[in-house]
Amino acid sequence: MYYQPDIETMSREELSKLQLERMKWSLSQAYENVDFFKRSFDGAGVTPDDLESLEDLAKFPFIVKQDMRDAYPYDLFAVPMKEVARIHASSGTTGQATVVGHTARDLENWGDCFARGIAMVGGSDESTLQVSYGYGLFTGGLGAHAGGEAMGCTVIPTSSGNTKRQVQFLADCGTDILACTPSYALYIADTAIEMGYDPAKDFKISGVICGAEPASENMRQEISDKLGVQYCDVYGLSEIMGPGVAMECAERGGLHIAEDQFYCEIVDPDTGEVLPEGEWGELVITTLTRECTPLIRYRTRDVTRIVSEPCACGRTHRKIDRLRGRTDDMLIIRGVNVFPSQIEQVITAFPEVATQYQIILTNKGPLDHVELHVETEPDYPIDTVRKLEDLKRRLEAELKANLQVAVDVKIVEPKTIERSMGKAKRVIDKRGEQA
Amino acid sequence: MILQLTVFLQNEKGTLSRLTRTIADAGINMHAMFLADTAEFGIARIFCDAPEKVAQMLTDAGFRAAVTPVNAVHVPNEPGGLARLLDFCNSADINIEYAYCFKVGDDTAIDVFKVENENIDEALRQAGFRIAEPEDIYAF
Numbered sequence: 001m002y003y004q005p006d007i008e009t010m011s012r013e014e015l016s017k018l019q020l021e022r023m024k025w026s027l028s029q030a031y032e033n034v035d036f037f038k039r040s041f042d043g044a045g046v047t048p049d050d051l052e053s054l055e056d057l058a059k060f061p062f063i064v065k066q067d068m069r070d071a072y073p074y075d076l077f078a079v080p081m082k083e084v085a086r087i088h089a090s091s092g093t094t095g096q097a098t099v100v101g102h103t104a105r106d107l108e109n110w111g112d113c114f115a116r117g118i119a120m121v122g123g124s125d126e127s128t129l130q131v132s133y134g135y136g137l138f139t140g141g142l143g144a145h146a147g148g149e150a151m152g153c154t155v156i157p158t159s160s161g162n163t164k165r166q167v168q169f170l171a172d173c174g175t176d177i178l179a180c181t182p183s184y185a186l187y188i189a190d191t192a193i194e195m196g197y198d199p200a201k202d203f204k205i206s207g208v209i210c211g212a213e214p215a216s217e218n219m220r221q222e223i224s225d226k227l228g229v230q231y232c233d234v235y236g237l238s239e240i241m242g243p244g245v246a247m248e249c250a251e252r253g254g255l256h257i258a259e260d261q262f263y264c265e266i267v268d269p270d271t272g273e274v275l276p277e278g279e280w281g282e283l284v285i286t287t288l289t290r291e292c293t294p295l296i297r298y299r300t301r302d303v304t305r306i307v308s309e310p311c312a313c314g315r316t317h318r319k320i321d322r323l324r325g326r327t328d329d330m331l332i333i334r335g336v337n338v339f340p341s342q343i344e345q346v347i348t349a350f351p352e353v354a355t356q357y358q359i360i361l362t363n364k365g366p367l368d369h370v371e372l373h374v375e376t377e378p379d380y381p382i383d384t385v386r387k388l389e390d391l392k393r394r395l396e397a398e399l400k401a402n403l404q405v406a407v408d409v410k411i412v413e414p415k416t417i418e419r420s421m422g423k424a425k426r427v428i429d430k431r432g433e434q435a
Numbered sequence: 436m437i438l439q440l441t442v443f444l445q446n447e448k449g450t451l452s453r454l455t456r457t458i459a460d461a462g463i464n465m466h467a468m469f470l471a472d473t474a475e476f477g478i479a480r481i482f483c484d485a486p487e488k489v490a491q492m493l494t495d496a497g498f499r500a501a502v503t504p505v506n507a508v509h510v511p512n513e514p515g516g517l518a519r520l521l522d523f524c525n526s527a528d529i530n531i532e533y534a535y536c537f538k539v540g541d542d543t544a545i546d547v548f549k550v551e552n553e554n555i556d557e558a559l560r561q562a563g564f565r566i567a568e569p570e571d572i573y574a575f
């Protein structure tokens with residue numbers, strides 16, 4: 001049921017004590033061994049000795065992605081190279097790659113974090129884990145692999161690709177748990193169905209652990225239904241470790257953070273101020289045990305909130321809510337933070353509306369005005385004015401309830417919503433354009 | 436029941452002419468057209484030849500178009516023609532979504548109406564109304 005019951009169900013008081021002890025160690029590990037942190041702490045006028053409580057962490061400066069790029073390749077390493085067991089690197093699609101090192105202990109901790117998620121989908125040392133994440137510099141494959149080995153599973157390292165063979169392993173080797181990206185899980189399911197299987201009935205599989213890319217609620221449901229499995233959402237980022245920083249239990253009310261290994265804060269993305277518990281904002285992570293690449297207050301740019309209500313699964317570690325998006329996507333409308341993903345969520349609950357949409361922001365006078373353009377699905381009856389107006393009103397009411405901002409819904413003709421070659425342009429901000 | 440071509444239009448300059456131009460360019464003859472409009476959008480209801488083919492052609496051209504089965508009856512082109520039909524619907528508890536009529540030749544008109552429960556042809560016939568057939572209105 002639990003992989004490390006003593007840690008996962010530790011009392012909050014004990015856990016806080018452990019976090020403080022480890023945070024002190026981590027601050028020293030960074031300050032004493034990494035030039036960057038020495039300079040940045042000194043610049044802010046703080047030393048590790050200034051940390052007396054967990055809240056004191058707010059006195060310390062942030063580290064951002066660019067700092068990691070600047071440190072390429074090894075400037076953030078806090079241990080000599082002979083202790084570095086492995087390095088991972090994130091792809092540098094928008095600039096210099098970032099390199100993260102792991103000691104043998106770091107890798108062991110990583111395996112433990114991921115193994116907790118395997119237990120969350122009912123896995124044990126009896127289970128067979130198929131890892132269809134890519135293996136390599138990307139942390140998905142080897143991270144899940146380490147989790148499977150830590151748990152004592154039979155691991156099938158299929159890596160990604162060759163989808164028919166993936167299906168063959170699911171069918172023939174009795175895979176219990178599949179770990180891969182959500183889009184690949186869906187692709188595997190569809191391929192299996194095309195090959196004539198009903199994976200929900202024909203395969204033994206009972207759980208999937210999916211992460212590394214966003215998945216809508218609909219997509220998760222589709223994966224669960226097609227494969228007949230429990231869906232576990234896994235959060236992680238290569239800068240911090242990889243998959244396993246937080247994982248979703250069967251209660252599905254968020255992802256349990258491995259709080260013995262990571263300390264999470266939520267800050268206002270504009271001011272950097274720590275926000276009260278439960279508010280939505282940018283996730284900032286401090287590693288508590290990492291030896292090779294300790295990170296103090298790393299700005300993830302992921303937007304979520306912390307869920308601290310006790311979980312029915314019995315784990316005491318707090319949770320992060322499903323990610324709302326990246327801070328880069330956030331819109332501020334009449335002072336309210338709105339994410340395109342929230343609008344998307346509302347739209348997907350309306351089967352009569354197509355998933356194409358566009359948000360147009362203007363300001364008439366001092367107030368922001370939000371117009372949402374949507375198209376009806378091709379088979380939606382367009383013949384009755386009353387039904388179309390009713391659909392518009394229902395959508396507007398639902399959006400108002402979810403976003404706390406009034407949205408003017410406009411049903412438009414198909415193809416009026418601009419589609420670019422790659423990603424559709426979802427937001428058109430015309431505020432400040434008019435006189 | 437006859438098939439009406441229904442097209443959703445944004446209430447913006449030029450959308451209606453774009454629609455009629457597309458239909459004209461395909462060499463299709465329109466027999467009647469009615470526009471329902473709100474502040475933001477309009478619905479064009481059209482009788483034309485080969486409605487299903489035209490709906491598909493418009494969909495391919497990027498319009499939101501569909502065919503809608505509607506009821507149509509011949510009524511004498513004289514005072515009270517439409518009133519008698521509506522009286523009947525009222526007494527038979529038939530809810531009309533929308534209705535319109537147009538004149539055919541000199542002495543008859545065709546009343547077109549959309550109801551919630553679609554097939555009321557038999558009830559109309561029994562009540563003595565003359566149902567309009569598709570061929571009365573358009574070619575296939």
Ligand SMILES: [Zn+2]
Pocket residue numbers: 249250251256311312313314315
């Ligand atoms: Zn839980």
